[in-house]
Amino acid sequence: MKAICWMGVEKMKVEDVPEPRILNPRDAIIRITSTCICGSDLHLYDGYIPTMEQGDILGHEFMGEVVEVGPGISREKLKAGDRVVIPFTIACGHCFFCEQQLWSCCDNTNPNAWIAENFFGYSPSGLFGYSHMTGGYAGGQAQYARVPCADIGPLKIPEGLTDEQVVFLSDIFPTGYMAAENCNIRPGDTIAIWGCGPVGQFAIRSAIMLGAGRVIAIDNVPERLRMAEQGGAETINYDEVDNVVQLLKDLTGNRGPDSCMDAVGLEASGHTLPFIVDRVKQGMRLSTERPNVLRQAILACRKGGTLSIPGVYGGFADKIPLGSLMNKGLTVKTGQTHMMRYMKPLLERIQRGEIDPTFVISHRLPIDQGPEAYKIFRDKQDHCTKVVLKPWEDGARAA
Amino acid sequence: MDQIREKHFSNPRLHPSNLSQSQSQSNQWQRWAPLAGAGALAVLAATRKSKTGVALALTGGLLAHYFTNGAGTPAKFHAQASFALNTTPDKAYRMWRNFENLPLFMRHLESVTVKGDRRSQWTAIGPLGRQVTWEAEIVDEKNDEWIIWRSLPGSDLSNTGSVEFHTAPGGRGTIVTAVMDYEPPAGAIGRAFATMLGKNPQFALREDLRRFKALLEAGEIPTIEGQPHGPRSTLVKAIHAVYPEKRKPTESTAREFVAAERRA
Numbered sequence: 001m002k003a004i005c006w007m008g009v010e011k012m013k014v015e016d017v018p019e020p021r022i023l024n025p026r027d028a029i030i031r032i033t034s035t036c037i038c039g040s041d042l043h044l045y046d047g048y049i050p051t052m053e054q055g056d057i058l059g060h061e062f063m064g065e066v067v068e069v070g071p072g073i074s075r076e077k078l079k080a081g082d083r084v085v086i087p088f089t090i091a092c093g094h095c096f097f098c099e100q101q102l103w104s105c106c107d108n109t110n111p112n113a114w115i116a117e118n119f120f121g122y123s124p125s126g127l128f129g130y131s132h133m134t135g136g137y138a139g140g141q142a143q144y145a146r147v148p149c150a151d152i153g154p155l156k157i158p159e160g161l162t163d164e165q166v167v168f169l170s171d172i173f174p175t176g177y178m179a180a181e182n183c184n185i186r187p188g189d190t191i192a193i194w195g196c197g198p199v200g201q202f203a204i205r206s207a208i209m210l211g212a213g214r215v216i217a218i219d220n221v222p223e224r225l226r227m228a229e230q231g232g233a234e235t236i237n238y239d240e241v242d243n244v245v246q247l248l249k250d251l252t253g254n255r256g257p258d259s260c261m262d263a264v265g266l267e268a269s270g271h272t273l274p275f276i277v278d279r280v281k282q283g284m285r286l287s288t289e290r291p292n293v294l295r296q297a298i299l300a301c302r303k304g305g306t307l308s309i310p311g312v313y314g315g316f317a318d319k320i321p322l323g324s325l326m327n328k329g330l331t332v333k334t335g336q337t338h339m340m341r342y343m344k345p346l347l348e349r350i351q352r353g354e355i356d357p358t359f360v361i362s363h364r365l366p367i368d369q370g371p372e373a374y375k376i377f378r379d380k381q382d383h384c385t386k387v388v389l390k391p392w393e394d395g396a397r398a399a
Numbered sequence: 400m401d402q403i404r405e406k407h408f409s410n411p412r413l414h415p416s417n418l419s420q421s422q423s424q425s426n427q428w429q430r431w432a433p434l435a436g437a438g439a440l441a442v443l444a445a446t447r448k449s450k451t452g453v454a455l456a457l458t459g460g461l462l463a464h465y466f467t468n469g470a471g472t473p474a475k476f477h478a479q480a481s482f483a484l485n486t487t488p489d490k491a492y493r494m495w496r497n498f499e500n501l502p503l504f505m506r507h508l509e510s511v512t513v514k515g516d517r518r519s520q521w522t523a524i525g526p527l528g529r530q531v532t533w534e535a536e537i538v539d540e541k542n543d544e545w546i547i548w549r550s551l552p553g554s555d556l557s558n559t560g561s562v563e564f565h566t567a568p569g570g571r572g573t574i575v576t577a578v579m580d581y582e583p584p585a586g587a588i589g590r591a592f593a594t595m596l597g598k599n600p601q602f603a604l605r606e607d608l609r610r611f612k613a614l615l616e617a618g619e620i621p622t623i624e625g626q627p628h629g630p631r632s633t634l635v636k637a638i639h640a641v642y643p644e645k646r647k648p649t650e651s652t653a654r655e656f657v658a659a660e661r662r663a
Contacts, residue, residue, distance in 0.1 A: 005629030015629035023626065024619040055629035072618060092617035096485045096572060108613040111621040114606065126621060138626045146626060149617065 002391060003057045003142035004370040009047030012371040017057065020138060020146035025072025028150030030086060034163040035062035035140050037370070037387045038088075038171055039197045040265070040312045042378045044131070048266060048282070049314050051115060051132040059141030060088035060128040061170040063163060069150065077151040084154035086140065086147055087339035088171045090126040093152035104336035109149060110135045119315070124336055141370060143391045155343045158351075164388060165350055168202070168357045172386075174342035176202025176263075179310035180210050182333035183259035188213035192248055192300060193233070194293040195263035196224035198360050198386045199310055203263055204231040205355055216251065218244060220269070223383045227359070238270070248300045256302030265311025268292035274319050291317040298325050309334035360386045366393035476581040478604040482612050485572045488564040489543040494615060495562055496546060498535075504610035504620065506603065519548075523556070531555045557582040575611070579604055 106125035116123035129139020196219035217228035533554030
């Protein structure tokens, strides 16, 4: 089958690899019909996530049709022919954490838990196509994928919905929604969101659904800022202002936003001196993070406010204004998305027509053009906001 | 530390000091002194920018490597690990008490055959597929609480093991604590066994318990062995050759276990 493999930093390649098979009783095999490139895949592309191995199959936003189910899963739960969206986190459903709906903290799905323990103290759940530290599971930018614990994760999709309407239930829509929920929004709150990528876009719309009075979105890509405005946000182009933190203060009567969200993560951009230092250190692989946005979000947030961090971080960051965080009494909420908490309720919102997730798609390409799509997405060329790949379309014909 | 352990092991017979001892203080000293010397030699030599300096540094480094790898075999291995399981003590006890289940989650074991209520035959696989066997007996046990076993005299590998299950504070599942002590024999088999246990028997036991937990909670042990991937680099291939993906229970054994749990 065709699969996009990580062959080194900035080297993605479509390779011909064997088809996956059932390895554990609760596995299922999915024939993939749609798969996406996530912003967090770009951290792999740029080589900032450790423990990738050449040949790893990428991708964690995918959906398709069940073709085979392991003997540990009953027919009522899942059977061949079911059309399903696969969450990017893998959860066993029975451990202490799963029972508390902390699905992305599952104890039993990372075969390399000890590596993650060395990095993080404890291991999060296994993830598809996202380094060996989080399991090394082959990802879904392929024609088929093996889904472990398939009686827990996959969400069955009723008839009458297209792939493009529901495929983002695999990650970015629930991730944006949980990020907004993590803002502890009370009616009328002002929320500042750094990053108008796909997660930021869903976070903007989710914050408004959850009752925010005002959403201020910060980015420097014109088409993304336009998309944020269409979603109901006021926007700041940080290229055009001297001091984002001061501007946010001015816009809120010197009180500051009630909640600040870092939907950017470890590869933030900026113009400040600490940013330049971060950039140099990261370039020399002396540091994994460029936490420029996180610094601004902490400084800008109002006293007693909430900081929500859906942006991905992988290691250690420095020059974090902890004094500000402590003295203002901020609440910090973060984490990989607890997918199974949100997939069904958000599917219902799509069915009721409250949101049409297709707004974020800019590119629909056959999988053969995947490697090129990574570059276009990373460099934000061609007004790229979100790429959906079709694993079964003939690359030559579509190009 | 001892107080913590006293508290941890509700049963005094399970206290590590009452089982075979790990390396004594003097033993440690004997190990570290030459290492310090070799290290100092390497550092000193590295400061001299000449061929002799390089040679000396290399010698020092090699000596240090030799000492850290345990010139000869350390006489004894001791390991202890603890995990919180989302299950009841009796379920965890039942799973462990049937020693034939142990190879499902203990990587170095090939098989255990129960030969009576208290006796069992154990087979482990060492490097190069070499088998090590011994017979063990249960020394003492308390239903749903703890088990202590040891190898019989004349075994390839003299060892003692114990496991305890108690309800976690607040009724949040079960804390399982296992203690293992191995005394490899002198000579080739002993060295082979030492290599098999690795430099860190603590790590091996912790990973065994992690798999025990996954098997009890999820009904299966997470794995990526056998999944597809693209072409690997020489480096990745070399790493995989040095640290091969270890055996996992076959589909059929895991399936049998899940089926048995469903029936229970």
